[in-house]
Ligand SMILES: [Zn+2]
């Protein structure tokens with residue numbers, strides 16, 4: 001019994017050491033949280049600095065792979081956890097048809113990302129349920145513009 005407890009204790013000590021090592025590493029990695037990429041939606045003008053553009057953000061740990069190259073920001077409202085990956089926000093991406101940079105509010109993702117304009121223009125190419133999404137999107141985009 002006593003031996004087992006000792007092992008548990010050792011285990012705890014070991015873990016604490018590993019933790020402090022990780023902290024050192026995190027300090028070096030800190031620059032991945034620096035906002036170096038400028039995102040600007042070409043449709044609504046939303047402008048935001050973010051950490052990453054691409055498919056495989058360094059701060060999102062193997063939880064998912066993006067199927068498109070997108071602008072990713074570490075969620076500023078949740079604490080950072082280097083070990084488990086971070087919460088993140090996708091700001092937007094590029095329209096596959098006209099290649100403008102668009103935010104998630106001005107675009108829709110269906111196999112690829114399309115800006116609201118291209119989605120509207122090609123609306124007949126999409127399945128019915130996606131068509132209704134496009135109509136809603138175009139509607140809110142028009143309202144946003146007239147504001
Ligand atoms: Zn936008």
Ligand SMILES: [Zn+2]
Pocket residue numbers: 095096097098099100114115116117118119
């Ligand atoms: Zn487009």
